[in-house]
Amino acid sequence: FELQQPQDKESVTAGQTLTLTCTVSGNGPPGPVRWLKGSGGGNETIYDQTGSYPRVTRAMSGSNTDFTIHIRDVQPEDAGTYYCVKFRKSLFSDVVFQSGTGTEVSIRAKPTHPVVSGPDHRVRPGQSVSFTCTAGGFFPEDIRVKWLRNEALILVQQPHITPGSTKSSYDMSSTVVVALQKDDVCSRLVCEVQHPTLKAPLREVYELSKALRVPPSIHVVVDPPRPVEVNETVSFTCAVKGFYPGDVAVTWLENGMEMKVENNSQSMEPCGLFELRNLVEVQATAEKNGSVFTCRVVHDGQEPVSEMATLGIAAPAGDGLWDPSQMENGVNLLYSPALWLGILLEKGLLGGLLFFLFKR
CATH class of the missing domain: 2.60.40.10 (Immunoglobulins)
Incomplete structure (x- = not known):
């Protein structure tokens, strides 16, 4: 009796079908031929003629000489050494009569997607x-x-x-x-x-x-930039530039008190960084002279950052405040040479009259 297991090593890719070859010749004792994985007491039966093995089929079903098998859809855990073994029947259990030299099987497995x-x-x-x-x-x-x-x-x-x-x-x-x-x-x-x-x-x-988190830069622009007349409309524009991500909240404060402003922001994204402009319009009144307007920006849940601008109102003549009409061609009338010359002439005439009366 001769058992031949010609494959020394086999390597297949996971998911493919593995073929293990085993043939016998001559007369042997009664008993089955089985495929085992591993040797000694830790072996596992892969195939015999009586059990159910869903992934394993014989290449030559019913043959008494060819015990080649196919194992489909192999996986990395199928790696190991496989033995084709002829057993001899005994009174209580089958015993090994002859074993093949073994086929060392490795399974090539693709890595998971990184x-x-x-x-x-x-x-x-x-x-x-x-x-x-x-x-x-x-x-x-x-x-x-x-x-x-x-x-x-x-x-x-x-x-x-x-x-x-x-x-x-x-x-x-x-x-x-x-x-x-x-x-x-x-x-x-x-x-x-x-x-x-x-x-x-x-x-x-x-x-x-x-x-990445890129914090914004903030700049408040006032239009018109000069002190304005009473009841004139002044625009405060908050320019928030160069930030990422785009999650940003803009709030306006007047002298520390939050203002109710309609959401008129405009967001842009040149070259990956965001920009935003937020506008608030204020009607200039005497009471608002010197008021501080603050643009407060909260970016991506971080601590607020802010920029301030002050509203300046030009007071009309007679109010005791700075009045542009008191300036003529950039020169204050109090410093006019003609005014001082008139005062000196007046003082001279008055002094001469008093001297004349005293002599009489």
């Missing part, structure tokens, strides 16, 4: 942030990872590889540290994974804008 994770909160420009790329369930362990920032290669260490969740599979993680800048609201970070089972690399994109 996942890139970033910080759990946004950071300001100039700060450095770690990003991690993970993939798992692959075999063999030979795997390469590339990081790209806007398609420019970033040099990093080789990925960290650990045993996977199933036997004969591996997981990996790779980390890169990136110093974020304001312009990165338009940047993309790419993790590219290469493995022998892949025809083309797997790529995962992380938008750096998800990790």
Whole structure:
């Protein structure tokens, strides 16, 4: 009797069908031929003629000499050493009569699609942030990872590889540290994974804008900028520029008291950064002279920032306040030479008259 198991090693890709070859010749004792995975007391029956094995079929059903089998939809956990074994019937149980040399099976498994994770909160420009790329369930362990920032290669260490969740599979993680800048609201970070089972690399994109917070600049413009007449309309425009993300709330205060202003904001996004203009119009009254108007901005849930402007009202003549009509060609009338000459002449004439009366 001779049992032949010619395959020493077999390697297949997960999801494919594995074929294990076994043939016998000559006369042997009564007893079944079975396929076992593993040896010794820890073996597992993969196939025999009497059991039910949904994924396993015989290549030559009913043959007494060809016990080749097909195992469909193999997975990484199917990796191991398989033995074709001839058993001999005995009084209480079957005993091993002859065993094949064994076929060592490895399952090539593709890595899962990579996942890139970033910080759990946004950071300001100039700060450095770690990003991690993970993939798992692959075999063999030979795997390469590339990081790209806007398609420019970033040099990093080789990925960290650990045993996977199933036997004969591996997981990996790779980390890169990136110093974020304001312009990165338009940047993309790419993790590219290469493995022998892949025809083309797997790529995962992380938008750096998800990790970035660019605070706004604020400027209040008053129109008209000069002191205005009573009952004239004055416009205060709050220009909020260069911020990201676009979550922003604008509030106007008059002398510290919140104003009721209609929502007339206009938001723009040139080159990835947001801009916003918010307008409030005020009718100038004498009571509002010197009033302080504050534009308060809350960006992305952060502490408020603000900018102030003061309303100046030109008082009419006779009010005892500054009056533009008292200025003629930029010269104050109190400082006119003609005025002082008249005063001196008046004093001289009065003195001469008194002297004449005294002499009489």
